[in-house]
Amino acid sequence: MDVSGVLEAHKQKFKSVTVEGKIIPVEYDLGLLAAYDQNPVDEGELNKNKDEYLQSLSRDNAQLLFNEIFQLPTISDDNGVMAMLPTPTTLLPREKPLPKPKPETRWEKFAKAKGIVKRKKERMVFDETSGEYKPRWGYKAINDDGTKDWLIEVPAGANPMDDQYEARREAKKERIDRNEKRHQRNMEEAAVASKLDRKTVNKGERPNMDNARAMKRKELESQILITKNSTASVGKFDKAIEGDLKPRGIKRQFAPTITDLSKEKAGNMNILDKIVGKNGEDLVNVRKAIKATKRQ
Amino acid sequence: MRPLTEQETKTFFEKLAKYIGRNITHLIDRGDETYCFRLHRDRVYYVSEAVMRKATSVGRDQLISLGICFGKFTKTGKFRMHVTCLDYIAQYAKHKVWIKPNGEMPFLYGNHVVKAHIGRVTEDTPEHQGVIVYSMTDVPLGFGVTARSTSDTRKLEPTAIVVFHQADIGEYLRQEDTLF
Numbered sequence: 001m002d003v004s005g006v007l008e009a010h011k012q013k014f015k016s017v018t019v020e021g022k023i024i025p026v027e028y029d030l031g032l033l034a035a036y037d038q039n040p041v042d043e044g045e046l047n048k049n050k051d052e053y054l055q056s057l058s059r060d061n062a063q064l065l066f067n068e069i070f071q072l073p074t075i076s077d078d079n080g081v082m083a084m085l086p087t088p089t090t091l092l093p094r095e096k097p098l099p100k101p102k103p104e105t106r107w108e109k110f111a112k113a114k115g116i117v118k119r120k121k122e123r124m125v126f127d128e129t130s131g132e133y134k135p136r137w138g139y140k141a142i143n144d145d146g147t148k149d150w151l152i153e154v155p156a157g158a159n160p161m162d163d164q165y166e167a168r169r170e171a172k173k174e175r176i177d178r179n180e181k182r183h184q185r186n187m188e189e190a191a192v193a194s195k196l197d198r199k200t201v202n203k204g205e206r207p208n209m210d211n212a213r214a215m216k217r218k219e220l221e222s223q224i225l226i227t228k229n230s231t232a233s234v235g236k237f238d239k240a241i242e243g244d245l246k247p248r249g250i251k252r253q254f255a256p257t258i259t260d261l262s263k264e265k266a267g268n269m270n271i272l273d274k275i276v277g278k279n280g281e282d283l284v285n286v287r288k289a290i291k292a293t294k295r296q
Numbered sequence: 297m298r299p300l301t302e303q304e305t306k307t308f309f310e311k312l313a314k315y316i317g318r319n320i321t322h323l324i325d326r327g328d329e330t331y332c333f334r335l336h337r338d339r340v341y342y343v344s345e346a347v348m349r350k351a352t353s354v355g356r357d358q359l360i361s362l363g364i365c366f367g368k369f370t371k372t373g374k375f376r377m378h379v380t381c382l383d384y385i386a387q388y389a390k391h392k393v394w395i396k397p398n399g400e401m402p403f404l405y406g407n408h409v410v411k412a413h414i415g416r417v418t419e420d421t422p423e424h425q426g427v428i429v430y431s432m433t434d435v436p437l438g439f440g441v442t443a444r445s446t447s448d449t450r451k452l453e454p455t456a457i458v459v460f461h462q463a464d465i466g467e468y469l470r471q472e473d474t475l476f
Contacts, residue, residue, distance in 0.1 A: 072382060255299045257352055261330050261345055268309075268324050268333075271302065275309050276318050288420055 017067060026061060028068050031088030035065040103190035106182070115264045145172050184226055221245055297336040297351060297359065304369065308333070308340055311367070311375045312385070314426035315439060319388035336361075339368045340375070342384065361476045378475055379438060379463035386436035389428040391418045393459055400431055404466040405422075409440065412454035421446045429433075438464030440450060 070081040075294040104112070105141075111118070116172045124133040127142050134142040143149065145168065152164040192212040226248050229235035255264075300308060312320055323342065330345040335395065337360060341362025343351070351362045355386075364384065367377035385434045395403060399413025413430050429437045440459040449458055467475060 158336070254301065257298055257334070258349060261332055265324055265330075267302075268305060269321070271305050272309055272313075272318075272320050272324070275306065275313055275321075280398060 015059075015063075017063060019063050019067075022064075028065065029090045030068060030072065031086050032068075032090060033065070034090065035068075036062050037061050037290050038259070060138055103193050105186040106189075147172065188212075188216060297334050297341075297348075297356070297362070299341065300333055300335050304340075305333070306471065307369075307373065307375045310365075311377060314331050314441075315377075315385045315390070316388040316429065319390070321386055323384060325471070333366070334362070334391065335369075342381070343364050346349060347461045349365060349416065354393065365476050377439070377463060379465055379467045380475060382436050382439065382463070382471075385439065386428050386430075391421045391425050391427045391442075392430055393417050393421075393427045393442075394430045394432055394434075396432060401427060403437055403461065404464050405465065406464060406470070408443075408457040408461045409459035411452050411456050412456045414458055417446055418476070419446060423448070428464075429459065429464070436465075438462070438466075 022037075022039055024038045024201075025040070028034070029036070041057075042053070044110050044211055061198055070084050072085070074081050074083050076082075110116075121136065125136045125142050126132075127134045134140060135142075136142060146152075149166050150169075154160050154162075154164065183199060189212050195215070228238070228245075231238055307318060316323075319468070331342060332345060332348060334341050334343055334348055336356075339361075339364040341361070342365075347363055351359060364380055365378055365379040365382075366373055369375055393409065393414060394416035394417045395409055395413045399409060399415075402413065403409055409429065418427070421427060421442055423442060425442045426439060427442055428439050431437055438461070440462045442451065442459055443457050
């Protein structure tokens with residue numbers, strides 16, 4: 001039985017799988033199931049009947065993409081035949097901006113200037129007394145800065161009755177405290193530097209630490225002034241302390257030169273009433289009145 | 297140029313009230329035109345609204361004077377009256393002193409008024425009261441502050457000071473450049 005006629009008829013119902021007329025070959029990124037057609041759009045065709053032209057264009061490109069996909073190696077599964085997509089080649093732009101570099105601590109800056117490089121040390125160290133590995137520092141450390149020595153020589157000139165273990169513990173604590181302070185200072189400087197950064201970013205200046213200190217000082221001064229005024233009388237009746245901070249940069253406020261003069265007049269009258277009332281200027285001159293009554 | 301602050305107005309009025317008392321009202325509330333007090337370079341000017349509005353178009357550095365100068369604020373915040381305000385305070389004065397012709401010249405040269413020169417005094421003038429000094433022909437010559445009350449003056453010798461000199465019209469010549 002010759003079915004070629006039937007097949008031919010069936011085939012006629014569909015469009016051709018081959019696409020022609022692409023001057024620049026279409027690029028594919030099969031990992032993303034994407035095809036990029038660089039060919040210019042035929043403007044005359046586009047203006048004539050837009051929808052039809054765009055539809056045919058996208059159909060052709062989709063056909064090309066499917067042709068590529070069908071050339072990929074496949075695997076068969078219970079769910080059917082599946083193509084193995086390669087890894088995507090197109091680089092997508094980063095969603096978020098790059099993280100800003102951390103502000104340098106004072107030590108990092110110093111080390112950079114001196115060319116000191118940080119060398120990695122292992123965390124675990126072999127402890128000969130117990131015969132096992134122990135952390136160099138921290139919880140269950142090998143020898144916590146000499147506090148775990150089983151014997152300590154009394155240093156020359158020291159009181160033999162003093163507890164040397166206690167002294168070492170104290171020294172360690174002090175070191176920790178000092179480091180904590182340095183850490184705090186670094187944090188403050190970093191905070192100020194980032195603030196300065198935002199200010200100086202347009203000027204292209206580098207924030208320096210003198211600036212940072214000045215800024216910190218300014219901040220503290222303003223805070224002190226606020227606390228000084230935080231009394232029931234808003235600082236009006238507080239005793240002034242010699243050498244105390246004076247508020248700087250606070251501008252006096254005056255009434256505008258041209259205002260409603262009737263209002264100004266009313267204000268002046270109010271003040272006048274207070275003054276004249278205070279001076280005890282009475283309507284009747286008492287001495288004169290007494291004299292007048294005596295004469296009668 | 298700006299309006300006086302509340303504190304400034306208070307010190308200014310306190311000084312002015314020593315001479316004219318409640319009559320300051322007549323300066324503030326005039327029938328003919330609206331007048332106001334304006335401060336310019338520590339000086340207080342009594343100026344009509346129309347002139348004041350025109351003066352706003354003059355720069356602060358260029359503006360030398362406007363209206364009538366009533367006096368100036370010292371650096372310590374006190375107020376010192378100038379003789380230029382004499383016309384206004386003479387008009388509303390409560391207490392006056394008239395001096396004899398032989399006492400006019402000493403007063404106009406900036407001296408205090410002694411008892412011998414006094415021709416007439418307002419009755420019942422208290423001590424330390426601001427008074428206007430007139431010549432016997434009723435020409436205001438200046439102003440001062442009484443050293444004694446009227447009743448106490450009677451017991452004094454003729455050379456005793458009765459009125460302390462504050463300002464006199466001789467200053468128009470002596471302090472020509474700083475007065476206005």
